[in-house]
Amino acid sequence: MIHEAKLMAELASAPEASESGAPILSNLSRRGILGGMGALVLALSVREGRAEEKSEPKKFGADGMPHGWQDDPTIFVAIAADGTVTVTNHRSEMGQGVRTSIALTVADELDADWSKVKVVQAWGDETRFGNQDTDGSRSLRHFFRHFRHTGAAARAMLIQAAAAKWNVPASEITTDKHVLVHAKSGRRIGYGEVAAAAAELPVPARESVRLKDPKAFRYIGKGEIGIIDNRDITTGRAVYGLDVKRDGMLYALVARPPVYGGKVASYDDAETLKVPGVVKVFKIDGGAIPSEFMPLGGVAVVAKNTWAAMKGREALKITWDDGPNANYDTDVFRGELEKAARAPGKVVRTAGDVDGAMAKAKRKVEAEYFVPHLVQAPMEPPAAVAQVKDGACEAWACTQGPQAAHDRLMKALGLPGDKVRVNVTLLGGGFGRKSKPDYVVEAALCSREVGGAPVKLVWTREDDLHHGYYHTISVERLEAGLDEKGMPVAWLHRSVAPTIGSIFAPDPKHELPFELGMGLVNTPFALPNIRLENPEAAAHVRIGWFRSVSNIPHAFAIQSFVAELAHAAGRDPKDYLLDLIGPARRIDPTTIGDVWNHGEDPALYPIDTGRLRRVIETAAKGAGWGRKLAKGRGLGLAGHYSFVTYTAVAAEVEVGPKGEVKVNAVDIAVDCGPQVNPERIRSQMEGAVVMGMGLALTSQMTFKNGRAEQGNFDGFEVVRLDAAPKEVRVHLVPSGTWDGPLGGVGEPGVPPVAPAIANAVFQATGRRVRQLPIRDQLSA
CATH class of the missing domain: 3.30.365.10 (Aldehyde oxidase/xanthine dehydrogenase, molybdopterin binding domain)
Incomplete structure (x- = not known):
C-alpha cells in the first residue's frame, strides 16, 4: 500500500496525462497533482520502496513479472477524492489499444464508471512495473489476470472502508458503477468519499480477492469502448x-x-x-x-x-x-541462399525415414520460395x-x-x-x-x-530505410514425396536466413530457437516422415524484429507448398490442408522440436489442431469457398499458428490483363482465446491484412554495394488506400474461458495473408508465385 506522501513523490516526476489520458510529458509538481486529483489517493503495490537498480538483465517468469514477486505489481491504480480513477499503463501504445485494454480490465473489476477513468503512462522501470517490452503479442496475455486482481483488490478495499464507515459487515455491501451500496439501509456512497480510508488498509492477499463472475462484466469482452486516447489523437493533442x-x-x-x-x-x-x-x-x-x-x-x-x-x-x-559488407548485393546473396538450400543443413527436427520414404514415393514435388528484406517503416520514424x-x-x-x-x-x-x-x-x-x-x-x-x-x-524517412533493422532475407526449399492418393509420405523443409542473433553475437550462421519456433519446427501436420533443416547463412545488415518475424517466410512457403501439393493431387486446397493437419488433437510443442513455444508453458499452450482447423473452415466459409468466379479471379486460403493464436485468411483476387493484382475481399478468422477487447482485435486484424498485402504485392528492400537502394515510399512501397480491399471481414472465433490462457493479437494476423493472395493468384491465372513481392511478375 502506498500513502499520499509516497505516491506524490513517485508521481511528481511522472509524465502528466491530458483530459483523456494522453501524456503531456511535463513534470508534475506536488501542488499540481493535489489540485488535479485531490489530496487522497488509493494505490496498489507489491511492496514498499523501490528495488535496487541493477545493470544485469532482469529475470522474469512466463507471466512477465520478476521472479519472486507476488501478484499486484507496484503502482497501477489511484483513486482521487473526486472519484477519478487513474490507471498506470506500463506497455507502449502504438495503435494496438493496450492503454485502453489494460484500463478497461482494471475498471471492470473495480466496477468503475468508464467516464471517470484516466490513463497515465509508466516510465521505464521493470523493477517496478514488470516486463515493459511491448513485443511478442503478449501484453494482455501476460498481464490480463494481474490487472483483474488489481482492480478486484481495489474494489475489496473500498468495500471494507465503507463497511467500517457504516459499521456493517462487508458482505452486505455491493458496488454499482463507482458507487458503494448497502441495500439493507439504502445507503450509497461514491468511491472518492472512502478512498482515503481505503488507502489506510492493507492490500488483501491474492487468494482472498474475489473476481467478478464474467457474466457481470461491463467492459471486458464487450467491444463497446473506443480508444481512450481517441479524442486527443483526432484533435492533435496527443504527444508522440x-x-x-x-x-x-x-x-x-x-x-x-x-x-x-x-x-x-x-x-x-x-x-x-x-x-x-x-x-x-x-x-x-x-x-x-x-x-x-x-x-x-x-x-x-x-x-x-x-x-x-x-x-x-x-x-x-x-x-x-x-x-x-561493402560488396553486399541482395541478388547475389539470394543465389548463395538458394545454393545453401539445395544442400543438407543442420537438422532441427526429424522423425521417421524421410530419404527412404521419398525414394519409394509415387511422385515427388519440390519448390523454392523467396522473401526479401523488409523494413518496418512506421509512419512516425x-x-x-x-x-x-x-x-x-x-x-x-x-x-x-x-x-x-x-x-x-x-x-x-x-x-x-x-x-x-x-x-x-x-x-x-x-x-x-x-x-x-x-x-x-x-x-x-x-x-x-x-x-x-x-x-x-x-530520423528522416531516408534514415529509417537506409539505416534500420531489417527483416531477414530468406529462401525456403520444400520437397514432398506423395503416395498414390496424393498425400505426403515424406516432407523435407530447408529454411535459410540470416538470424537476429547476428546483432548480438559475432557471425552466428543458424537461426535461433525462437526463429525456428515461428512456424518451422512446430509445423503441425500429421506426417509420418519429416525432416527440417537450417543451413548456414551470414548476415550483412542489421537483422531485427519485424511484425510476426520469421512466421512470414515460413507461413508463405508452407501454405503455398500445401496448395501446390493439393493441385498435384487434384484435390481442393481447403480439404487437402485440413487432411494434412489431421484430426483435432493437442500437440506438446516440445515433442516436435519447439523448445521456445513463444515463451509459454507447453502444458497451458499446446498446439491445438482443432482450433487451427476451425479458423480455416471459418475463413473459407466467410469467403464462400467453392463458388464459381469470373475469369481472372481466384480464391486462395492459408492458415497459421503463431504467438499462441490461430489465424486463417481467405483472399479473393482479380488479375488484370497486364498482370496487375487487385485484392477485392479478405476474410480473416482469428482464435486468440478469450477476447478482452473485440473492437481492438478487429482493428488489429484489419491492419494485419493491409500490412500483409504490402508484403505480398509491393514491399521489398534491396542492397547494392552494401547500400540500401530504396530511400522513401516511392521505392519501398506500402499498400495505398486505393489498393485496399473493398471488404475485410473479420471473424472472431470464440474459444476457452476467462480462467484459461489468452493468445496474442498484434502479430498473428500477418503471416497467412501473403500465401492466401499467392494461392488466389494461381487459382485466377494458373501461375505460381514463389517469390515476394509479386509486383510485376505477372506482366510478362
Whole structure:
C-alpha cells in the first residue's frame, strides 16, 4: 500500500496525462497533482520502496513479472477524492489499444464508471512495473489476470472502508458503477468519499480477492469502448515522440555509415559550420559488429532547428570506410541462399525415414520460395529527446522497450541506473523497430556534447530505410514425396536466413530457437516422415524484429507448398490442408522440436489442431469457398499458428490483363482465446491484412554495394488506400474461458495473408508465385 506522501513523490516526476489520458510529458509538481486529483489517493503495490537498480538483465517468469514477486505489481491504480480513477499503463501504445485494454480490465473489476477513468503512462522501470517490452503479442496475455486482481483488490478495499464507515459487515455491501451500496439501509456512497480510508488498509492477499463472475462484466469482452486516447489523437493533442518539446531544446541529425559495419575515415565540417543555426558537429563512435542496440556511428549535426540540422548534414564532406559488407548485393546473396538450400543443413527436427520414404514415393514435388528484406517503416520514424545534465540523463522517446533504452543509456553514458529515466510517449507505429533504442542513445550523446541542453534527435524517412533493422532475407526449399492418393509420405523443409542473433553475437550462421519456433519446427501436420533443416547463412545488415518475424517466410512457403501439393493431387486446397493437419488433437510443442513455444508453458499452450482447423473452415466459409468466379479471379486460403493464436485468411483476387493484382475481399478468422477487447482485435486484424498485402504485392528492400537502394515510399512501397480491399471481414472465433490462457493479437494476423493472395493468384491465372513481392511478375 502506498500513502499520499509516497505516491506524490513517485508521481511528481511522472509524465502528466491530458483530459483523456494522453501524456503531456511535463513534470508534475506536488501542488499540481493535489489540485488535479485531490489530496487522497488509493494505490496498489507489491511492496514498499523501490528495488535496487541493477545493470544485469532482469529475470522474469512466463507471466512477465520478476521472479519472486507476488501478484499486484507496484503502482497501477489511484483513486482521487473526486472519484477519478487513474490507471498506470506500463506497455507502449502504438495503435494496438493496450492503454485502453489494460484500463478497461482494471475498471471492470473495480466496477468503475468508464467516464471517470484516466490513463497515465509508466516510465521505464521493470523493477517496478514488470516486463515493459511491448513485443511478442503478449501484453494482455501476460498481464490480463494481474490487472483483474488489481482492480478486484481495489474494489475489496473500498468495500471494507465503507463497511467500517457504516459499521456493517462487508458482505452486505455491493458496488454499482463507482458507487458503494448497502441495500439493507439504502445507503450509497461514491468511491472518492472512502478512498482515503481505503488507502489506510492493507492490500488483501491474492487468494482472498474475489473476481467478478464474467457474466457481470461491463467492459471486458464487450467491444463497446473506443480508444481512450481517441479524442486527443483526432484533435492533435496527443504527444508522440516527434511532438516532445523542452525549454532550450536543440535539434540533431546524424550522417550514418551507408554500409553496415562501416565507419568514418575522415570528414570536413567547414561548410556545415557556415550553415545558419548549426551549433555543433562531432563524430559518434560506432561501426562495431555485432551492433546490438547501440548507434551505428557517424557524424552528428546539432542545430537550433531541424532544417538547419538537415542542411548542415547535407554540407558535410565525409569519406567512408565501408568495412566488411561493402560488396553486399541482395541478388547475389539470394543465389548463395538458394545454393545453401539445395544442400543438407543442420537438422532441427526429424522423425521417421524421410530419404527412404521419398525414394519409394509415387511422385515427388519440390519448390523454392523467396522473401526479401523488409523494413518496418512506421509512419512516425524513430525520434527521441534527451537531456544529459548534472550527472543524470532524462529521455522522452517513442519506444517499445523503455527498459532497454534505460540500460543502453547507462552503458553509453557511464551512469548508474538511478540517474537515468526514460519517459514513454505514444508511438506512431512500431512493428519492432522501436524496440531497439539506438536513436535514444544518439539523442543523449548529442545532449552531452552540447553541454547538457535537451536535444531532439530526428530520423528522416531516408534514415529509417537506409539505416534500420531489417527483416531477414530468406529462401525456403520444400520437397514432398506423395503416395498414390496424393498425400505426403515424406516432407523435407530447408529454411535459410540470416538470424537476429547476428546483432548480438559475432557471425552466428543458424537461426535461433525462437526463429525456428515461428512456424518451422512446430509445423503441425500429421506426417509420418519429416525432416527440417537450417543451413548456414551470414548476415550483412542489421537483422531485427519485424511484425510476426520469421512466421512470414515460413507461413508463405508452407501454405503455398500445401496448395501446390493439393493441385498435384487434384484435390481442393481447403480439404487437402485440413487432411494434412489431421484430426483435432493437442500437440506438446516440445515433442516436435519447439523448445521456445513463444515463451509459454507447453502444458497451458499446446498446439491445438482443432482450433487451427476451425479458423480455416471459418475463413473459407466467410469467403464462400467453392463458388464459381469470373475469369481472372481466384480464391486462395492459408492458415497459421503463431504467438499462441490461430489465424486463417481467405483472399479473393482479380488479375488484370497486364498482370496487375487487385485484392477485392479478405476474410480473416482469428482464435486468440478469450477476447478482452473485440473492437481492438478487429482493428488489429484489419491492419494485419493491409500490412500483409504490402508484403505480398509491393514491399521489398534491396542492397547494392552494401547500400540500401530504396530511400522513401516511392521505392519501398506500402499498400495505398486505393489498393485496399473493398471488404475485410473479420471473424472472431470464440474459444476457452476467462480462467484459461489468452493468445496474442498484434502479430498473428500477418503471416497467412501473403500465401492466401499467392494461392488466389494461381487459382485466377494458373501461375505460381514463389517469390515476394509479386509486383510485376505477372506482366510478362
